[in-house]
Amino acid sequence: MAQANGDIVLDxxxxxxxxxxxxxxxxxxxxxxxxxxxxxxxxxxxxxxGEVFCLVGESGCGKTTTGKAILRLVDPTGGQxxxxxxxxxxxxxxxxxxxxxxxxYVDLVRVPKGKFKPLxxxxxxxxxxxxxxxxxxxxxxxILEDPLIIHGIGSPKEREEMIARILEAVxxxxxxxxxxxxxxxxxxxxxxxxAIARAFIxxxxxxxxxxxxxxxxxxxxxxxxxxxxxxxxxxxTSLIFIxxxxxxxxxxxxxxxxxxxxxxxxIGDARRVIEEPVHPxxxxxxxxxxxxxxxxRLRIREVPIKGEVPNAASIPPGCRFHPRCVxxxxxxxxxxxxxxxxxxxxDRPINAAPGDERLVxxxxxxxx
Amino acid sequence: xxxxLRVENLKTYYNTLxxxxxxxxxxxxxxxxxxxxxxxxxxxxxKSTLAWSLLGLVPPPGYVKxxxxxxxxxxxxxxxxxxLRKKVRWKKISMVFQGAMNALTPVYTVGRQIEEVFKxxxxxxxxxxxWNRIYELLESVGLHRSIAHRYPHELSGGQKQRVVIAMAxxxxxxxxxxxxxxxxxxxxxxxxxxxxLKRLQREKGLSIILIxxxxxxxxxxxxxxxxxxxxxxxxxxxxxxxxxxxxxxxTEALLKAIPRLRGPVDKLIYIPGQPPDLxxxxxxCKFAPRCPLAxxxxxxxxxxxxxxVDGRLSACWLNRNEALEAGG
Numbered sequence: 065m066a067q068a069n070g071d072i073v074l075d076x077x078x079x080x081x082x083x084x085x086x087x088x089x090x091x092x093x094x095x096x097x098x099x100x101x102x103x104x105x106x107x108x109x110x111x112x113x114g115e116v117f118c119l120v121g122e123s124g125c126g127k128t129t130t131g132k133a134i135l136r137l138v139d140p141t142g143g144q145x146x147x148x149x150x151x152x153x154x155x156x157x158x159x160x161x162x163x164x165x166x167x168x169y170v171d172l173v174r175v176p177k178g179k180f181k182p183l184x185x186x187x188x189x190x191x192x193x194x195x196x197x198x199x200x201x202x203x204x205x206x207i208l209e210d211p212l213i214i215h216g217i218g219s220p221k222e223r224e225e226m227i228a229r230i231l232e233a234v235x236x237x238x239x240x241x242x243x244x245x246x247x248x249x250x251x252x253x254x255x256x257x258x259a260i261a262r263a264f265i266x267x268x269x270x271x272x273x274x275x276x277x278x279x280x281x282x283x284x285x286x287x288x289x290x291x292x293x294x295x296x297x298x299x300x301t302s303l304i305f306i307x308x309x310x311x312x313x314x315x316x317x318x319x320x321x322x323x324x325x326x327x328x329x330x331i332g333d334a335r336r337v338i339e340e341p342v343h344p345x346x347x348x349x350x351x352x353x354x355x356x357x358x359x360x361r362l363r364i365r366e367v368p369i370k371g372e373v374p375n376a377a378s379i380p381p382g383c384r385f386h387p388r389c390v391x392x393x394x395x396x397x398x399x400x401x402x403x404x405x406x407x408x409x410x411d412r413p414i415n416a417a418p419g420d421e422r423l424v425x426x427x428x429x430x431x432x
Numbered sequence: 433x434x435x436x437l438r439v440e441n442l443k444t445y446y447n448t449l450x451x452x453x454x455x456x457x458x459x460x461x462x463x464x465x466x467x468x469x470x471x472x473x474x475x476x477x478x479k480s481t482l483a484w485s486l487l488g489l490v491p492p493p494g495y496v497k498x499x500x501x502x503x504x505x506x507x508x509x510x511x512x513x514x515x516l517r518k519k520v521r522w523k524k525i526s527m528v529f530q531g532a533m534n535a536l537t538p539v540y541t542v543g544r545q546i547e548e549v550f551k552x553x554x555x556x557x558x559x560x561x562x563w564n565r566i567y568e569l570l571e572s573v574g575l576h577r578s579i580a581h582r583y584p585h586e587l588s589g590g591q592k593q594r595v596v597i598a599m600a601x602x603x604x605x606x607x608x609x610x611x612x613x614x615x616x617x618x619x620x621x622x623x624x625x626x627x628x629l630k631r632l633q634r635e636k637g638l639s640i641i642l643i644x645x646x647x648x649x650x651x652x653x654x655x656x657x658x659x660x661x662x663x664x665x666x667x668x669x670x671x672x673x674x675x676x677x678x679x680x681x682x683t684e685a686l687l688k689a690i691p692r693l694r695g696p697v698d699k700l701i702y703i704p705g706q707p708p709d710l711x712x713x714x715x716x717c718k719f720a721p722r723c724p725l726a727x728x729x730x731x732x733x734x735x736x737x738x739x740x741v742d743g744r745l746s747a748c749w750l751n752r753n754e755a756l757e758a759g760g
Binding site: 281287 | 468475590618619621623626630634645650652653654672675676685686687689690692693694700703704
């Protein structure tokens with residue numbers, strides 16, 4: 065994907081989402097500082113136009129919260145989310161008194177809630193659970209028409225045509241047949257296609273897809289992935305694809321960011337990162353995945369990682385991965401002054417191959 | 433090796449208002465001592481119902497319509513509830529249910545919950561003996577014995593899953609059925625649980641029936657694979673053969689629908705349509721409406737399970753010429 069600056073649709077800088085913990089009486093009396101669950105703790109990345117960008121990691125690593133914070137579905141604690149809307153949306157925002165920062169970007173974190181509506185057309189989401197994300201009392205037509213009505217688009221007749229077109233695009237044909245149905249009359253795969261149609265009917269610039277295939281059967285997953293790739297090709301939509309499945313990420317993503325406890329530990333070209341991981345955590349993730357290959361049978365799988373994920377309310381000092389890191393353990397003498405003490409920045413690894421744009425947050429690979 | 437379990441033409445149906453759902457419709461197989469059988473299929477293919485049938489635990493309105501399940505020569509399908517409890521469940525066959533780790537009682541310590549199993553099924557054991565056994569069990573699944581005195585909310589998902597596996601092993605059954613044992617877990621924890629199952633299988637010579645939709649998980653453990661579709665067994669055979677040279681279009685399509693971690697990024701294929709309504713299954717082959725290779729005959733006549741030269745079974749008309757005999 066092109067990385068020229070003009071093509072960047074989303075530029076996330078040092079995004080933080082901290083959830084405050086309730087303080088106990090003794091903590092209030094002794095005036096202890098408030099503690100936080102640092103779900104997202106300084107995340108930085110860019111997404112180009114038409115790019116599929118993946119956030120991967122285990123549950124609790126902050127990937128979903130990152131996606132939601134970008135869409136302002138949860139409020140960020142700090143950082144910037146620079147987003148480039150379409151020119152007409154930008155004009156509409158200026159009319160409402162929101163000044164763009166240079167280059168036609170808007171900082172989503174600073175847009176007041178009351179003035180956010182025009183941006184909702186540009187920012188959409190597809191949720192994991194197609195059984196929970198569609199209103200069971202609405203027909204498919206109503207589900208798809210609602211966003212159009214809210215944003216005042218088209219006459220009833222035009223809207224119906226738009227709905228028919230999008231239903232055909234997600235292969236729910238004949239469209240007129242599906243319009244009158246209710247979600248419970250559809251299968252899981254069909255529902256997820258309605259959810260995708262709903263996200264794309266406003267022709268947004270950015271769609272966050274949060275584990276859109278995890279709840280579906282294997283045989284229909286590929287069809288949904290194909291559909292998302294189709295849409296990005298047709299409309300140049302950028303996708304933030306959130307998944308825990310590295311094999312799916314390798315298939316669908318251009319670039320990938322691996323998250324651990326609220327931070328990106330490795331980011332770069334999806335195939336490079338998955339095929340030749342550098343960060344010890346990425347290596348462990350890749351090593352843990354079972355593949356449908358009978359040669360693995362009954363072979364004890366070596367996963368180079370220790371212990372379990374710590375609580376996000378008490379993140380280890382220094383590199384947050386060091387208590388579980390096997391490579392730190394092996395090279396303790398050299399790394400003891402770094403890993404448990406100083407947080408590693410995201411930087412180019414020293415031995416990066418030419419053309420490898422990846423960044424890694426690990427002292428072992430960036431320290432000269 | 434000795435045959436432990438033999439299932440013959442098992443049919444488990446559910447009576448519903450919309451009609452009879454043929455959840456398991458004529459499945460036969462055998463399980464040897466120490467064998468790991470992987471049962472794969474999509475949601476609604478009948479794999480969990482098959483497992484419940486083996487324990488006589490089919491929830492109403494379900495019932496075993498026909499067929500036999502022989503365990504050590506006894507037919508489970510003819511047993512009363514009391515007999516099943518006394519002779520079969522936990523002692524001969526135990527099960528790790530899907531999501532069982534979330535079914536641990538929050539108000540009792542882990543140890544007390546395991547103790548319960550002994551109180552009911554082994555009342556002759558003394559308290560000290562039982563607790564020694566509980567510690568031993570926890571250690572055998574890679575947990576520290578102090579876990580016995582903790583409550584479920586103090587444990588991580590992986591630890592709870594280990595506790596549930598320890599419970600299943602409490603009375604040293606010959607067969608453990610594991611229904612989606614790793615589905616809710618993260619990949620790193622999943623790998624650890626699979627390693628545990630591999631070790632238990634090797635050390636104790638345990639027979640395992642592993643039920644999952646994830647063919648990757650099956651490949652890690654299973655020696656024999658059964659692929660189910662719409663209540664039917666469509667392919668059955670040694671894992672090496674089924675994974676590398678599938679003999680049923682459904683198996684083949686499933687394998688091609690999975691994105692891989694290594695090798696070229698091929699375009700994935702998907703299976704169009706959806707599984708049939710089991711109250712009104714299509715007349716011929718159940719997979720024919722979605723099959724890219726379906727012939728006229730497939731829509732009319734249901735294929736038998738063909739026994740192939742390499743020893744595996746496949747329910748597809750395309751194997752007719754290769755088949756030794758039509759069994760099933």
